[in-house]
Amino acid sequence: MMNRIVALLAVLCCSLSCLAQFSDSTYYFLKYASTGSINHTKDGNSYLLNNAFAFKISKEKVSLNASASYVYGKQDHNPTNDDLSAALDFNLYNDNRKFYYWGLANYDKSLSLKINNRFQGGLGVGYDVIHRPNATLNLSNGILFENSDLFLKDTIPDVYHTFRNSFRVMYKWVIRDIVVVEGSNYLQNSLSNGSDIIIKTSNSLSLKLRSWLLLTAAVTYNKLNRTDRENLLITYGITMEKYF
Known part of the structure; x- marks a missing residue:
């Protein structure tokens, strides 16, 4: 699995080097969010911290996106979350930028979902149903290959691979x-x-x-049927973002 992470970073570095040679029409986007929650009572204590990072390089017909997040939490000194996720993807657009092809590589490790290691990689297509400066609605679908190392019933190892259909709905609305x-x-x-x-x-x-x-409130939900685990995170904090 470490080889996959190294390969993912190598691809990212090469891609950044290539895209950095683009003309002035290339733009960059950097985003960092730090959110969390703290609960302190006479009966117990709990806290949750969620840090997320995103970087995007975009030109007229191609974009490269890199993101990572880390969630850590404890309740009464017992860890509840130690969850890491990192992803690299690219989009290739047609002339009107409505329809595009995408590729993805993703790595996950999660205490709360009982994921020891999980790697996903695949290809697909997407379509911008709405694409305006203040509103975006995007639908995408594709096929992923997944190689996973999980824990069933908390202690039973489960190493397997499968192909998945991946459907996504993404939106953004600025008021x-x-x-x-x-x-x-x-x-x-x-x-x-x-x-x-x-x-x-x-x-x-x-x-x-x-x-x-930005001042941000966020709701994140994950469910993994194979391990019969789920988590719901409700956090608040700050987001910093910059186009350049």
């Missing part, structure tokens, strides 16, 4: 350049086992304090 509502929602079902389903949703509401600084 009066002050309020931002956005989210990405995935449904990934195994092509060989109908009961093997992954659900991933991440939705947020942000209030712009400055052009680069």
